[in-house]
Amino acid sequence: MLIPGKIPNKEPLIRVGIILPEDQIDQTTVTLSDTESYEMETDMMHYPSCKNQKKFTIIVKDNELFISSIKSKTSKVVFSPHLPDDLPHITLPNIVAGRGFHWQKSIRAQYWGRIELSILEGKLIVINELPLEQYLNCVATSEMSAACPPEFLMTQAIVARSWLLANIEQKHRDLGFDICNDDCCQRYQGINNCNDNTIMHINNTYGKVIIYDNKICDARYSKSCGGVTEDYDNVWTGDAVPYLISIKDQNRNGNIYCDPQNIPDKSVKRYIGKVDTNDDYFRWEYIVKHENLINSIKENFQVDIDKILKLNPFKRGKSGRIIKLGIDYYDTKDQEHTLIIDSEYNIRNILSESFLFSSAFTVNEQDGNFILNGKGWGHGVGLCQIGALSMALANKKAEEILSHYYPKTNLKTIY
Numbered sequence: 001m002l003i004p005g006k007i008p009n010k011e012p013l014i015r016v017g018i019i020l021p022e023d024q025i026d027q028t029t030v031t032l033s034d035t036e037s038y039e040m041e042t043d044m045m046h047y048p049s050c051k052n053q054k055k056f057t058i059i060v061k062d063n064e065l066f067i068s069s070i071k072s073k074t075s076k077v078v079f080s081p082h083l084p085d086d087l088p089h090i091t092l093p094n095i096v097a098g099r100g101f102h103w104q105k106s107i108r109a110q111y112w113g114r115i116e117l118s119i120l121e122g123k124l125i126v127i128n129e130l131p132l133e134q135y136l137n138c139v140a141t142s143e144m145s146a147a148c149p150p151e152f153l154m155t156q157a158i159v160a161r162s163w164l165l166a167n168i169e170q171k172h173r174d175l176g177f178d179i180c181n182d183d184c185c186q187r188y189q190g191i192n193n194c195n196d197n198t199i200m201h202i203n204n205t206y207g208k209v210i211i212y213d214n215k216i217c218d219a220r221y222s223k224s225c226g227g228v229t230e231d232y233d234n235v236w237t238g239d240a241v242p243y244l245i246s247i248k249d250q251n252r253n254g255n256i257y258c259d260p261q262n263i264p265d266k267s268v269k270r271y272i273g274k275v276d277t278n279d280d281y282f283r284w285e286y287i288v289k290h291e292n293l294i295n296s297i298k299e300n301f302q303v304d305i306d307k308i309l310k311l312n313p314f315k316r317g318k319s320g321r322i323i324k325l326g327i328d329y330y331d332t333k334d335q336e337h338t339l340i341i342d343s344e345y346n347i348r349n350i351l352s353e354s355f356l357f358s359s360a361f362t363v364n365e366q367d368g369n370f371i372l373n374g375k376g377w378g379h380g381v382g383l384c385q386i387g388a389l390s391m392a393l394a395n396k397k398a399e400e401i402l403s404h405y406y407p408k409t410n411l412k413t414i415y
């Protein structure tokens, strides 16, 4: 696993969680692209090749893994390619994409590197270990599509590499992997979308990161800022970050990069990730039903609530994102109260079952329901992916795109 605070001087191996206990999966099938290239290891046995087998169905049974084709029980099974530089792949059929979001689906994905299956909390956990650059090839074509222009793919690869190596968040250390495969960390859907062209462009950024004050930048990014990006400290706790500050996402003539006038929805559709369903990223409308909001508040805050009177945005960041929201309500004894929701994340979580697009919205009431008119998609800090795409389509270079979104930073090759 990555060591926090250490800048690697050679390409590291990283560990990605691709099936997590929360996915509640207790069976999968591992299919090898080629039986000669892999070795397999269980608690008791080491198989130097998988010559006779290409498919292994693995089932969680009585807190052990049962490998049906070889009728063997084990606590862990590992498939590793013989040569790390060789590129055979493993297919898994039931990978969750968009975990917990409105666009969640199950996909079939193929992976380079080594796959480790074991059990945690009675459910299957699968970890993919592979060289960082192979992983980045997959991220840059999973976050957005392989059809994106080269300078966008290169920008996305540099940003994904920097964020990962800055290694600030470490959300999954306890589970034994560096990052998960989804929007919680970075979207990683295996090699499904890579091709020779994307591999060539992304390899042009080999070992490149953005640096500020001799440290690798914690390069945050989201789908669409909505016109203005947000300050880091309005979204996350902790001090302000000098290069994650609000900027106007526009050119010298005041044309906003992520505005559909610059990048029509139709072309966005072509370039966004395969699992995305929404296409109103820049401006959107969402109706919060009175009853749903009551249920959501009860569930999250265990308060006695009968009727909601008003949603009051108390504090907004520079991008318009609400960072403190007051909800005025009556309890069942007709007493009036105000509930304070005090973060961008919690606001999005409370207002929509499937996580609201962003917290940058205005509120109108109609028949007891709340109509939200919003802008942007995601937290809005750092790089705006649709804006960066629009810049790349306007022939801007990766370096220029990076210094637009991460002011005062420099590009550096660290290995």
Ligand SMILES: [Zn+2]
Binding pocket: 171, 172, 179, 180, 181, 182, 183, 184, 185, 186
């Ligand atoms: Zn994660």
Ligand SMILES: [Zn+2]
Binding pocket: 224, 225, 226, 227, 228, 249, 257, 258, 384, 386, 387
């Ligand atoms: Zn933008």
